[in-house]
Amino acid sequence: MLFLFSVVFTFLALFLIPGLFISRRLSVSFSLKNIIRFFKITASKYDDEEERNGKRGAMGDKEKRAMNRMPKHVAVILDGNRRWAEKRGLKTSEGHEAGARTLMENAKDCFAMGTNTISLFAFSTENWERPEDEVNCLMALFEKHFKSEMPYFQRENIRISVIGNRSKISESLLGLIEEVEEATKSYEGKHLIIAVDYSGRFDILQACKNLAMKVKDGLIQVEDIDEKAMEKELMTKCSEFPNPDLLIRTSGEQRISNFFLWQSAYTELYFPNVLWPDFGEAEYLDALTWYQQRQRRFGRRV
Amino acid sequence: MAELPGQIRRMGGGISQLLEQICGFSRRCLFQVISMGPIPNHLAFIMDGNRRYAKKCGLEDGSGHKAGFSALMLMLQYCYELGIKYVTIYAFSIDNFRRQPEEVQSLMDLMLEKINSLLEKESIVHQYGIRVYFIGNLALLNDQVRVAAEKVMKATAKNSRVVLLICIAYNSTDEIVQAVKKSCINKSDNIKASGNYKHEDADSDVERKDMENQEERIQLVDIEENMQMSVAPNPDILIRSSGEARLSNFLLWQTGNSQLCSPAALWPEIGLRHLVWAILNFQRSHSYLEKRKKQL
Numbered sequence: 180m181l182f183l184f185s186v187v188f189t190f191l192a193l194f195l196i197p198g199l200f201i202s203r204r205l206s207v208s209f210s211l212k213n214i215i216r217f218f219k220i221t222a223s224k225y226d227d228e229e230e231r232n233g234k235r236g237a238m239g240d241k242e243k244r245a246m247n248r249m250p251k252h253v254a255v256i257l258d259g260n261r262r263w264a265e266k267r268g269l270k271t272s273e274g275h276e277a278g279a280r281t282l283m284e285n286a287k288d289c290f291a292m293g294t295n296t297i298s299l300f301a302f303s304t305e306n307w308e309r310p311e312d313e314v315n316c317l318m319a320l321f322e323k324h325f326k327s328e329m330p331y332f333q334r335e336n337i338r339i340s341v342i343g344n345r346s347k348i349s350e351s352l353l354g355l356i357e358e359v360e361e362a363t364k365s366y367e368g369k370h371l372i373i374a375v376d377y378s379g380r381f382d383i384l385q386a387c388k389n390l391a392m393k394v395k396d397g398l399i400q401v402e403d404i405d406e407k408a409m410e411k412e413l414m415t416k417c418s419e420f421p422n423p424d425l426l427i428r429t430s431g432e433q434r435i436s437n438f439f440l441w442q443s444a445y446t447e448l449y450f451p452n453v454l455w456p457d458f459g460e461a462e463y464l465d466a467l468t469w470y471q472q473r474q475r476r477f478g479r480r481v
Numbered sequence: 482m483a484e485l486p487g488q489i490r491r492m493g494g495g496i497s498q499l500l501e502q503i504c505g506f507s508r509r510c511l512f513q514v515i516s517m518g519p520i521p522n523h524l525a526f527i528m529d530g531n532r533r534y535a536k537k538c539g540l541e542d543g544s545g546h547k548a549g550f551s552a553l554m555l556m557l558q559y560c561y562e563l564g565i566k567y568v569t570i571y572a573f574s575i576d577n578f579r580r581q582p583e584e585v586q587s588l589m590d591l592m593l594e595k596i597n598s599l600l601e602k603e604s605i606v607h608q609y610g611i612r613v614y615f616i617g618n619l620a621l622l623n624d625q626v627r628v629a630a631e632k633v634m635k636a637t638a639k640n641s642r643v644v645l646l647i648c649i650a651y652n653s654t655d656e657i658v659q660a661v662k663k664s665c666i667n668k669s670d671n672i673k674a675s676g677n678y679k680h681e682d683a684d685s686d687v688e689r690k691d692m693e694n695q696e697e698r699i700q701l702v703d704i705e706e707n708m709q710m711s712v713a714p715n716p717d718i719l720i721r722s723s724g725e726a727r728l729s730n731f732l733l734w735q736t737g738n739s740q741l742c743s744p745a746a747l748w749p750e751i752g753l754r755h756l757v758w759a760i761l762n763f764q765r766s767h768s769y770l771e772k773r774k775k776q777l
Contacts, residue, residue, distance in 0.1 A: 384699075448726040
């Protein structure tokens with residue numbers, strides 16, 4: 180009886196004590212569900228590594244199905260840089276720097292796992308209302324990273340597109356953007372869309388204006404305006420997959436904040452509590468696992 | 482002796498009535514406490530999970546939707562008691578027409594029955610003075626449902642206390658396209674109507690051309706006022722039951738800054754606690770959002 184009790188107790192301890200450490204590392208609440216989830220994540224991490232390293236020949240059915248359940252287009256709202264800096268007693272600009280570093284690392288991981296298109300909400304139209312030095316710091320950060328990461332984009336064949344209202348951006352940044360877009364426009368297979376001075380409503384409005392001009396010039400009739408016509412005029416027309424499959428907004432806020440409105444009609448929305456600079460590979464795998472469990476019906480019965 | 486079961490039954494009925502009254506009273510107290518903080522003006526619901534609920538409880542296919550309707554009436558009662566002025570529900574999407582014809586037909590029959598019941602004296606419409614709008618591409622519905630919907634809209638047009646917007650045969654992308662079309666037509670009509678009218682108060686040719694260009698260009702307000710949902714302000718909270726976290730083409734334009742909640746309960750299981758939790762979360766982020774709105 181005592182022997183049985185001690186065996187059971189040791190078994191429990193073997194699972195519970197690692198769970199305590201795991202939960203501290205991931206800053207996630209201690210619960211059985213999260214422990215099981217951690218094991219799933221680690222297992223799937225190794226699965227993905229095998230897929231990356233091993234399979235050069237034809238993929239089997241199972242692998243094809245797994246690849247089909249990967250999101251083709253992932254959109255990210257990078258929220259939480261200022262709160263991250265505040266928590267560590269740093270300046271806001273350092274929070275944004277850390278966010279930019281996380282961005283490049285996560286983009287590399289994302290592409291490596293088979294995502295085709297990544298969209299980032301770097302700067303929203305509403306962000307112009309922030310304090311002037313923060314806005315200037317952000318613009319300087321964009322310039323610095325476009326310059327420094329250009330060789331990496333060219334090496335990895337990543338196509339860069341910048342969407343948004345370009346009227347308020349400085350000349351130097353605009354020049355850099357055009358340079359990067361021109362240099363990478365022929366690459367296929369990996370697409371990074373950066374939304375600077377972007378607003379979902381503005382996107383729909385400019386598409387509407389373009390359509391209205393076309394009607395006025397007699398190129399199309401009013402009756403020809405339908406959803407496909409709108410999609411061809413939205414800023415995401417530069418992408419092969421304009422509608423994101425998965426939208427991640429970090430820092431726990433559960434809002435879209437005027438990012439992709441039209442495009443996220445059927446997008447799965449994921450709101451982790453982690454702040455953006457702390458979002459790493461483990462958190463991204465978490466998001467993917469969650470996404471793969473979704474039953475996407477698009478209004479029909481499965 | 483033979484009267485005893487009858488007496489017990491009457492007592493049972495009396496006790497359950499008493500319990501109901503106590504529940505109602507404590508609920509109203511709870512609402513009083515919550516109303517000390519900011520209350521959302523407009524709440525939107527995506528009523529997801531009816532079919533899964535029917536499967537879970539082993540009921541036949543149509544009864545999940547009936548159970549969902551009772552849950553809806555309960556949620557409307559709570560919302561209006563709390564003082565929320567606008568409630569929008571996603572009853573039927575244009576995508577849902579692609580479901581099995583029998584299911585679509587049974588849904589249409591259920592909706593016709595419930596729409597007609599709204600006109601009855603004891604219905605919730607008269608209890609709370611609700612003004613009902615039907616939002617969507619009503620031309621896609623069959624004649625009976627459309628006629629019934631228009632009748633309800635006309636009958637409740639004078640009510641002004643609270644508003645219920647029922648999205649039926651609705652898709653947000655369809656709504657936006659219709660608004661864009663209407664704006665194009667209106668603008669071209671305006672241009673034709675103004676014709677040779679010259680701006681006499683403009684000082685120079687350039688200014689005149691600018692003013693003409695301004696009138697010709699479509700502005701944000703043009704699209705917004707042509708949206709069917711312009712009768713209500715933007716939703717403050719969007720609640721989607723059954724744990725799915727997607728918008729499914731519902732109110733895409735209007736929910737840019739709305740709080741999104743997705744409780745795991747299926748729609749017929751939704752209750753007071755989910756509503757209260759959503760509102761508490763709303764109150765938590767409300768002051769930050771108000772500050773942002775003032776900045777804009």
